[in-house]
Amino acid sequence: MKLGKLTVTTMICFLVTGIFVAQAVADSYKVGAVFSATGRTSFLGDPEKKTAELVAWQINNAGGINGKKLELIIYDTEGDATKANLAVKKLMAQDKVCAVIGPSLSGTSMAVVPLAAKYKTPLVSVAASYKITWDEKKNKPRHWVFKTPQTDTMAVDAIYTQLKQRGVKKIAVMSVTSGFGKSGHGELVRLAPNYGLSIVADESYGPKDTDMTAQLTKIKGLSPEAIVNWSVGPTQVVVLRNWRDLGMQSITFYQSHGFGSRKNIELAAGAAEGVYCPLGAVNVAEALSDSHPQKKVTMEYLRFYTGKYQEPLSSFGGHAWDALHLVVKAIEAVGCDRAAIRDYLETKTAGFVGQHGIFNFSPDDHIGLDKTAFQMVVVKDGDWALVK
DSSP: OOOOHHHHHHHHHHHHHHHHHHHHHHTEEEEEEEEOOSSTTHHHHHHHHHHHHHHHHHHHHTTOBTTBEEEEEEEEOTTOHHHHHHHHHHHHHTSOOSOEEOOSSHHHHHHHHHHHHHTTOOEEEOOOOGGGTEETTTTEEOTTEEEOSOOHHHHHHHHHHHHHHTTOOEEEEEEESSHHHHHHHHHHHHHGGGGTOEEEEEEEEOTTOOOOHHHHHHHHHHOOSEEEEEOOTHHHHHHHHHHHHTTOTTSEEEEOGGGOBHHHHHHTTTTTTTOEEEEOGGGGGGGSOTTOTTHHHHHHHHHHHHHHHOSOOBHHHHHHHHHHHHHHHHHHHHOSOHHHHHHHHHHHOEEEEOSSOEEEOBTTBSSOOOGGGOEEEEEETTEEEEOO
8 A cells, every 4th residue: 555645644643743752751760859949838838849849959960860851841830729739739740750749747647548549549748747658547548648757746755855854844735727837736736745734725727827916925824934936937936936035035935847947037037046946967967966867968968959049948949959959869770660669668778868858668658767867956056056
């Protein structure tokens, strides 16, 4: 059968195009990322996005993954659960990524958890709540989901351990009514009796509230020995300013691990001085001893990030560093096989030195960190200082 010139030409074009498409696929590994890079929670997503881009550049500059380029596809969720859902679905179903890192928030992470199982794609969240990886109905880890931030339980343990050491008996708790705040609040209440702590005041506020004077005034009247606040973003700065303005500095103030950005210290305009919080090694890299197992990786990240972006790094960027490096390590070992990547993360991640700790995943643990992943720090002279 004879083919016309147009038909032959068309077939040749299709063949050539196919070769280029196949070549493009063969020469790169796609990894998806979803962060709240803009919007109300950009203080989380912006450093995460910048860190992921920096890590991808470093990997590609060093030759890629087994000689192939790392193609990082990032979508901005703006902190919105619906947008996060659409972005993750696109990455998994259309972009055909090997794995996804993110989202930035506990709420948006919970919104996309079902997609990981539906599309059988590994998801490594950079949000805090233990519920992201833990299926409470089945009482076991979610098969396709991992995360890099320390849990609320670990942070509460770090804070309560120090309070017990100081002989504190009466505390007040404050929390924001978001996914992060509710998860932390649950652990604050649940674990208090284990440390001999009595919660004499329990106050909450909305994520957009701009004044917590009323809540703090109630707390002041009940004379607790310490206040533990659980929130992220502007509210944790507002509550500090209100605490200072009410002259409550005699009541020691503790923040959650969500306070892990030097920008918060700056925005508090002096009100953060003397405030305690549990943070990962990434926040205090320069203060770590030379023998600390995370000294090398945290110092390298510090130099590269601050050198490129001319801004302080934060806990949040460190979570993205950990997530992307964990995924890349899996791809190096098994290629772009989603099920194999999942299995590798779960069974082969042992002793991985990250920004926030030494990761050891297992079939029973998709977080992989323990309480040693936190350093207790205090704000001193406008910066973090290790609590001795």
